[in-house]
Each structure stands twice: as C-alpha cells, then as structure tokens.
Amino acid sequence: MNSENNSTTTNNNAPPSYDQHLDARGLSCPLPLLKAKQSLNGLGAGQLLFVQASDPGAWDDFASYAELSKHELMLRKKSGDHFQFLLRKGE
Numbered sequence: 001m002n003s004e005n006n007s008t009t010t011n012n013n014a015p016p017s018y019d020q021h022l023d024a025r026g027l028s029c030p031l032p033l034l035k036a037k038q039s040l041n042g043l044g045a046g047q048l049l050f051v052q053a054s055d056p057g058a059w060d061d062f063a064s065y066a067e068l069s070k071h072e073l074m075l076r077k078k079s080g081d082h083f084q085f086l087l088r089k090g091e
Contacts, residue, residue: 016075016086018050019043025082029057033065036087040071043089048074051085058083 022039024032032053039049051062059076062085066073070090077084 016050017048018086019047020049022049022051024058025052025054027053027055029055029061031055032058033061036062036065036085040087040089045089045091047089049087049089050075051087052082053085054082058085062087 020039020043022032022035024035027035032051032055036049036051039051043049051058053062059078062073062083063076065071066087072088072090073085074088075084075086
C-alpha cells in the first residue's frame, strides 16, 4: 500500500490508501477506463486502484463499468479540474 496517507488525521484532500495509482489526467475517453482495466488486471482480488482523470466522460464511464463488472467503486469524487476514483478489484 502507498505510504502517502499514513497519518491518523483525516484530510479530505489527501489521496485514499491504495495499492496502485493511475494518473490518467490529460487522456481522452475511452483511454482512462481502458488503462484502469489494464491496471486492474495486474492486481489481486481485493486490492485497490486509485485513478485520477480529467476527461468529463470518465465520471459516468467508471460508474457504469463498476455496475457491470465484478469490481467495486469505492470513491467517485470531483477534485478541482479532475476526478478521483478508487476501485476495489473483485474476485
């Protein structure tokens, strides 16, 4: 897991704890979701993928993908001019 958020103090702007980070900012649809799928393939069940994206289409893409897949969308947040997603890999 990352060590960027080991503080016991809650900071709503800090990234959540995760196993892998994907920075997809600047990529257009459908690349953020495609790269997230590739990253999830390399993770074990229950591990967390933190994704940052700037394409507005990612907001709905990640929600729809989570509903149709075995993965769980743990976080879906707009942060400034980009979006944050946290996906837990399913079985």
